[in-house]
Amino acid sequence: MTTTALKPRTAPAAGTPVPARRKRSWRSYSVYAGLALIFIYCLSPFYWMIVSSLRRTADIFDNSPLPAPFSVENYVKVFDGSTMFGQALLNSLIVAGVTTVAALVMGIFAAYAISRLNFRFKSVILGVIIATSMFPGISVVVPLLRFFSDIGWINTYQAMIVPNLSFAIPLAVWNLTTFMKSLPFDLEEAAMIDGCTKWQAFRKVLLPLAAPGVFTTAILTFIHSWNEFIIALSMVNDPQVQTATVAISKFTGATEFQAPFGEQMAAGVIVTVPLVIMVLFFQRRIVEGLTAGAGK
Known part of the structure; x- marks a missing residue:
């Protein structure tokens, strides 16, 4: 019985190309590292806002990564009668x-x-x-403020809703137009051949097919309107009508020169968390609505 000696593994000579598998592994690691950095960069302010909201007023300038001790006094102060923050959320x-x-x-x-x-x-x-959605909100505040003052719309809901529509409608039209162009017209023709009117074909055939795009547009529009600040600040000075973003900016401390950072952080968490939960819960539908037009 003969045996063959195993040849020792030699190192690759200089100039030998790196295997493709190794190149792919390093490339994937670099992609994951880049995504991790972006993730940390985007979420670190929100994390610090949560941590600061859970500190006591005396510890608000502490630099520790976790609040010690935990305290909910800022959340209690946010909803006391002086801030009217509950009405602002409504x-x-x-x-x-x-x-x-x-x-x-x-x-x-x-x-x-x-x-x-x-x-x-x-x-x-x-x-x-x-093009109308590309104008910054500050550019329309002065003429709208003059116009709404003349017609008596200051300190009303419509003074905030109508300007918001000037930015929300272009977003809805653009998203839905792109989505509806991808839907086959043959389905509407088949429905009308079967006896449907054009309105019935639109309501019973096209609109259900466009539901993913409508749902995605609704979420994006709601988030934009929920976060709007400059128009609400300019058109409303009545605490009974002001929105949550404006109410946070008008929080006052125990004295005139004290900034209530803890209460503002707690209110920011309360305003942001519902949007984060909504996006996480409906993220699959959002992705489907944004990519359905390309896949059909």
């Missing part, structure tokens, strides 16, 4: 909800007309709609 919900519903209704019909009907200057109209 006002934000009303303004964001009405803005979302109105933007969806107008956006659905506008997107249907642009994606399904043939008329002149259609591309120009769509471009003008998108």
Whole structure:
């Protein structure tokens, strides 16, 4: 019986190309490292806001990564009678909800007309709609403030809802137009051949198919309206009508020169957490709505 000696493994000579598997592994590690850095960079302010909200007032400038001891006194102060923060949250919900519903209704019909009907200057109209959303909010505050003062709209919900629509409607029209263009027109024709009117074909065929895009647009519009600040600050000075973002900016401490950082951090967490939960809960539908047009 003969045996063969095993040859010792030699190191690769200089200039030998690195195997493709090793290249892919290093590339994947670099991608994960980059994603981790982006994740930490984006979430570190929110983490510090949560930690600061759980500190006592005397420990608010502590630099420890965890509050010691834990305290909920800031959350208790946020909801005491002096801040009216509960009413501000309700006002934000009303303004964001009405803005979302109105933007969806107008956006659905506008997107249907642009994606399904043939008329002149259609591309120009769509471009003008998108261009209106590029103006910063501060640029429209002064003329709107003068106009709303003349018609008696200051300190009202409509003074915040109508300007929000000028930014929410272009977002809804753009998203829904792109989505509806990807839906086959043959389904509507088949429905009308079966006896449906054009309105019935739109309501019973096209609208259910466009549900992912409508749902995604509703979430994005709601988040935009919920976070709006400059218009709400300029149009409303009544604590009974002001939104949560404005209420946070007007928190006052025990004295005139004291900044209530703990209460502001706690209020920021309360305003942000519902949006984070909503996005995490509906993230699959959001992704489906944003990518459905490309996949059909």
